[in-house]
Amino acid sequence: MLDRVAIPMLWGGVELVLFLSIAKFKRKTSVISDIIFFLFISYMCIRSFRTTNDIGLTPRTNYSRLKSNTFSFTSFLGRTLPYELFNLSDVPPYIKPTPQANAPKIKNIIFIVGESLTANHAHVFGYSRRTTPFLDQMAKNPNAIVKPSYSTGLFTAISLPAFFNAIPHPNGMKQIDSGNTNLFKLAKQQNFITNYHSSQPEWQMEILGLMGRRWIDNVTFPTEKGISAYEGMNDHKLLPYLEKTNLSNGQHFLVLHQRGSHMPYGKYLTEEEKIFKGNTPLDNYDSTVYNTDLLIKKVWEYLQKQPNDDWVLIYTSDHGQNVSDKVYNQGTNVGASYNVPVFIYTPNAALIETIKRQFEQCKKMIHHQVATLILNTLGYDMPISDCKNGVINSGMLSGDEGYLKISDHKVEKVYPK
Ligand SMILES: [Zn+2]
Numbered sequence: 001m002l003d004r005v006a007i008p009m010l011w012g013g014v015e016l017v018l019f020l021s022i023a024k025f026k027r028k029t030s031v032i033s034d035i036i037f038f039l040f041i042s043y044m045c046i047r048s049f050r051t052t053n054d055i056g057l058t059p060r061t062n063y064s065r066l067k068s069n070t071f072s073f074t075s076f077l078g079r080t081l082p083y084e085l086f087n088l089s090d091v092p093p094y095i096k097p098t099p100q101a102n103a104p105k106i107k108n109i110i111f112i113v114g115e116s117l118t119a120n121h122a123h124v125f126g127y128s129r130r131t132t133p134f135l136d137q138m139a140k141n142p143n144a145i146v147k148p149s150y151s152t153g154l155f156t157a158i159s160l161p162a163f164f165n166a167i168p169h170p171n172g173m174k175q176i177d178s179g180n181t182n183l184f185k186l187a188k189q190q191n192f193i194t195n196y197h198s199s200q201p202e203w204q205m206e207i208l209g210l211m212g213r214r215w216i217d218n219v220t221f222p223t224e225k226g227i228s229a230y231e232g233m234n235d236h237k238l239l240p241y242l243e244k245t246n247l248s249n250g251q252h253f254l255v256l257h258q259r260g261s262h263m264p265y266g267k268y269l270t271e272e273e274k275i276f277k278g279n280t281p282l283d284n285y286d287s288t289v290y291n292t293d294l295l296i297k298k299v300w301e302y303l304q305k306q307p308n309d310d311w312v313l314i315y316t317s318d319h320g321q322n323v324s325d326k327v328y329n330q331g332t333n334v335g336a337s338y339n340v341p342v343f344i345y346t347p348n349a350a351l352i353e354t355i356k357r358q359f360e361q362c363k364k365m366i367h368h369q370v371a372t373l374i375l376n377t378l379g380y381d382m383p384i385s386d387c388k389n390g391v392i393n394s395g396m397l398s399g400d401e402g403y404l405k406i407s408d409h410k411v412e413k414v415y416p417k
Helices: 002-025 031-049 065-086 133-138 156-164 173-178 183-189 235-243 281-304 349-359 367-377
Strands: 108-114 144-150 192-198 218-220 251-257 311-317 339-345 389-393 403-407 410-414
Touching: 031 065, 108 281, 108 367, 133 144, 133 281, 133 339, 144 349, 144 367, 156 367, 156 389, 183 192, 183 251, 183 367, 192 235, 235 251, 235 281, 281 311, 311 367, 339 367, 349 367
Parallel strands: 108 251, 108 311, 192 218, 192 251
Antiparallel strands: 144 339, 311 339, 389 403, 403 410
């Protein structure tokens, strides 16, 4: 490990000497500075305690080290610790043991995780523009299901951690910590090789820690191609990561994580790829939907060439987006913010049978069904949830700032207090 840790350790040593030298030489202390310092830390702790978002939950690597650590430390002191010690949350914690494991139902799970793609802009669900020619065709295929679904959350940072830990309702931090139902951990326990390839900027993906990074064998970001940690990349560049994987050798749980339809829309598309001309946010957004459909098609075509029928391809988006010729935003309580597509295809006769039986009666799915389907496919004895009741996380993972409750396809905002 020496070649990896030597430089950070040396730098740490230099910093330590620097700070010790201050303590040694600057004997004169100022009471006013101390008071300002403690007032500032107290203010930051109170701010964390009263926060309505999860920004302090994971460090932000684009901040300076001082700023990033101040946020994390005061969030821990002001939020995590009191909530933990005095059980301040109004939502009961979600805790579930690891389900019983049996033989996996398939050898390869290829999961495309979309970004900000609302089902409201998918032609296959009735949108006027032809944004999804591939899904249009797949909707008629007997080995596929194409359905709209409620997303796990309204933002990436709360949707993906809850999804990848198969958490059906708010306040699952303890569950996330335990990893008992983490998709990557449970895949590894079944001897799957776990891969996560993302076209998102690396600095925005610190949440991967909450998604189970420690159980992923191979993680890549655009930085691997020499791109800055602050930049994402064109999603079609994810395809080679799949092509490099030998699916005939061992079992694989491989995630391709798109930049997709993230704002600013179409930033990583070439001019040819922007098939809806006009360059308005709406045109560019629809072009990103078209390109996601194209990516799914490319992955599907590649998998079709595999010699065996031991794979399943799943696509869904983390949350939606509200885009028209007048407004564009995300995170609000309108349907476009949480309506997302779900596409599942497998050539495996037994598995498609199970999937159809589970989902055929659902006119609209709930993301948790997809998460439990993955656990089920990995061989775990976890029932696939129904499409009647569920939750869309909004604001905070704890649910203390309210969340959207789905009951019988009606969505309403509820507050725990
Ligand atoms: Zn997102």
